[in-house]
Amino acid sequence: xxxxxxxxxxxTDKSIPYSFREPVVxxxxxxxxxxxEPLILAHGVGSFGHPPAKQYRIGLxxxxxxxxxxxxxxxxxxxxxxxxxxxxxLIDARxxxxxxxxxxxxxxxxxxxxxxxAEPIQRCLTMNLIPVLHGDGPLDRRQGFSVLSADQIVxxxxxxxxxxxxxxAMDVPGILRNGRPxxxxxxxxxxxxxxxxxxxxxxxxxxxxxxxxxxxxxxxxIDVQLVSLLEPDALLAAAHNQERGTLISDQHLCKEEPYxx
Ligand SMILES: Nc1ncnc2c1ncn2[C@@H]1O[C@H](COP(=O)(O)OP(=O)(O)OP(=O)(O)O)[C@@H](O)[C@H]1O
Ligand SMILES: [Mg+2]
Numbered sequence: 001x002x003x004x005x006x007x008x009x010x011x012t013d014k015s016i017p018y019s020f021r022e023p024v025v026x027x028x029x030x031x032x033x034x035x036x037e038p039l040i041l042a043h044g045v046g047s048f049g050h051p052p053a054k055q056y057r058i059g060l061x062x063x064x065x066x067x068x069x070x071x072x073x074x075x076x077x078x079x080x081x082x083x084x085x086x087x088x089x090l091i092d093a094r095x096x097x098x099x100x101x102x103x104x105x106x107x108x109x110x111x112x113x114x115x116x117x118a119e120p121i122q123r124c125l126t127m128n129l130i131p132v133l134h135g136d137g138p139l140d141r142r143q144g145f146s147v148l149s150a151d152q153i154v155x156x157x158x159x160x161x162x163x164x165x166x167x168x169a170m171d172v173p174g175i176l177r178n179g180r181p182x183x184x185x186x187x188x189x190x191x192x193x194x195x196x197x198x199x200x201x202x203x204x205x206x207x208x209x210x211x212x213x214x215x216x217x218x219x220x221x222i223d224v225q226l227v228s229l230l231e232p233d234a235l236l237a238a239a240h241n242q243e244r245g246t247l248i249s250d251q252h253l254c255k256e257e258p259y260x261x
Contacts (some may be wrong), residue, residue, distance in 0.1 A: 008046025
């Protein structure tokens with residue numbers, strides 16, 4: 001089973017609020033149609049979710065005020081609007097994509113998933129439906145409601161359902177170093193790369209946090225591949241285990257220790 005995260009960075013232009021990249025979603029649909037494996041799709045909220053979440057300070061606690069509650073509802077509305085646009089295109093491509101409300105399936109505590117109602121997704125998968133989730137605002141045991149990223153969702157679901165692989169499709173062709181994707185990394189190398197990204201000029205994106213989430217797959221045998229959704233068929237190539245973007249894996253890396261005798 002595959003977990004696919006379609007980045008808000010690819011589905012929208014993050015610099016323009018509520019901008020939708022329709023051709024990118026058509027390309028996504030075309031690739032998903034050619035993947036013959038059960039899959040769960042989660043997408044980021046991009047320029048539909050970040051502006052209202054920021055405006056209403058969603059997920060920062062102190063959620064009991066009427067203004068904040070209305071802000072949550074407004075943010076949900078816009079994120080669902082993005083999801084509906086994505087799903088419409090998938091359905092037009094004859095993919096049985098089903099909007100799946102993460103805020104009703106997950107409960108968080110301090111923004112981390114602590115409870116999950118698995119049966120609806122499990123049943124979708126057995127019926128060959130494609131559950132589509134998005135970054136969401138679930139109820140949080142500590143702070144009213146929280147912000148739950150699609151990154152955290154896919155990693156959680158990958159572990160829960162023991163996925164074969166998680167693919168992150170973004171607006172960049174992998175984890176870049178000096179402008180080029182790093183072809184391969186082990187999970188052990190992630191903290192170093194994360195530090196590199198945080199200290200670089202472009203620490204604005206959510207990549208460092210994404211790598212932190214990905215780190216939770218260390219030792220599970222589940223591989224992660226990061227590719228560009230703007231590059232033709234890169235997602236499909238990753239699904240077919242072809243080299244593209246950045247592969248994070250601990251498999252086949254049993255290098256012999258250097259002889260020190
Ligand atoms: N070394 C790097 N390699 C690749 N991307 C980087 C690097 N450093 C910073 N970034 C930024 O990280 C961004 C990807 O993270 P971002 O969270 O914006 O995307 P996303 O997860 O697809 O979007 P969303 O969070 O809305 O789903 C890239 O667009 C890039 O600007
Ligand atoms: Mg992100």
